[in-house]
Amino acid sequence: MVTSPPPDDPSVPPPLPAHRDPADAWVFADSGERYWGLYGAAGLLAHDPARGVLLQHRAAWSHFGGTWGIPGGARHLGESALEGALREAEEEAAVPRNALVPVAEHTLDLEIWTYTTVVARVDTPFEPEVADAESLSLAWVGIDAVTDLPLHPGLADAWPVLRTLLEARPALLVDTANVVGSVPDGWWRDRAGSTTALLAAVADAIASGLPGDPWGIEGGRVMPHVVAVLEGDARSAESALPVRAVKAERDGDSEIVAQASALASEGFAVTVVTSDRGLRARLPEGVRTVGPSWLRELLPG
Known part of the structure; x- marks a missing residue:
């Protein structure tokens, strides 16, 4: 497991960076529910057959803070789900793109917003690094142990399908x-x-x-x-x-x-x-x- 230094107040989000992308904003449903990313969002489920899947313990200030999810975030304008997932994983967990072989995608389509999980096999082993304030820690978790963790609701709902994709070749x-x-x-x-x-x-x-x-x-x-x-x-x-x-x-x-x-x-x-x-x-x-x-x-x- 890789752990970041504790922030001064883990419940308070860090200031937005000066280079913030226009896509970094909320989309609101008629019900009042909100979803991050004007052009949808994407995340990476990296699978190392020897160690399991790479999960992110989300910072307390983030959406569903304290739960476990995957590195991911808002897609940029014109950016594919694959590119968005790889970029976010690199920014949040220092995941090297050339260490992965993409094998599948699963998309949650809410009409006003989409979230695509990119499933990738680890071809070259690597160690992730907490690269920004969105993570409390990062860990390789065995496939059978994933549901033992308090999961982000989105990951919990998609896990049965995602597990099938992990096992497919x-x-x-x-x-x-x-x-x-x-x-x-x-x-x-x-x-x-x-x-x-x-x-x-x-x-x-x-x-x-x-x-x-x-x-x-x-x-x-x-x-x-x-x-x-x-x-x-x-x-x-x-x-x-x-x-x-x-x-x-x-x-x-x-x-x-x-x-x-x-x-x-x-x-x-x-x-x-x-x-x-x-x-x-x-x-x-x-x-x-x-x-x-x-x-x-x-x-x-």
Whole structure:
């Protein structure tokens, strides 16, 4: 646990900084309830499999002071939930962005205001630091011990879904030949170019999260590990991070089966994008499938 020096009066908030962002203000509901952040808010639920989740003991003067929550705060104008959560976690707990791999998002939408929890896996272990007056302390808490603490009401309500997201390891395996060939848009004139465009669009979609339904996750969006299998003339296509392109040495179907087996053995919950019935029949037991239309409807543009 990391603890900050006690303030002179823990019930009195510190003065607002001179660089205060215009988004740092309350939104009021007709009922009189108030919510922090003109453009909504976001927080980070960092998960280290060896130590648990990073929680913040909130200062007495803060909203629901004395409870345990996660680092977070108001999103800036035009800022994505992911960027807002990472920025707030860095400002409040010195969480290094490059130590995390975002895996999912859960959003509470009250119409007048939203709060998005970004779930991220700790890829490089780090020690948090109390970096501002909003925290009494920071601690890694085992998943089974979270509900033993007096939680912020928002975290308490969302915890059942968030715990499901913590335990998920979603992977998306794309049969690019099948997806590209699902729309008669002239792809046959430039297979590599059409495949490059598809991979770029998939990368953009992942940044916003995909519906969790294919992985059996309700009420959340996921940022899966993505593998795209290339075959034939499309092998020269260029991949865009975070999509990992794999060039099939022989036929694409055999490579997809091999990749699905490898991912499943690593503990990933695998969903394959293909409409090929023959391929679907060859996939390992437990691997889910969705058709190309499911993916295409999620792509920007």
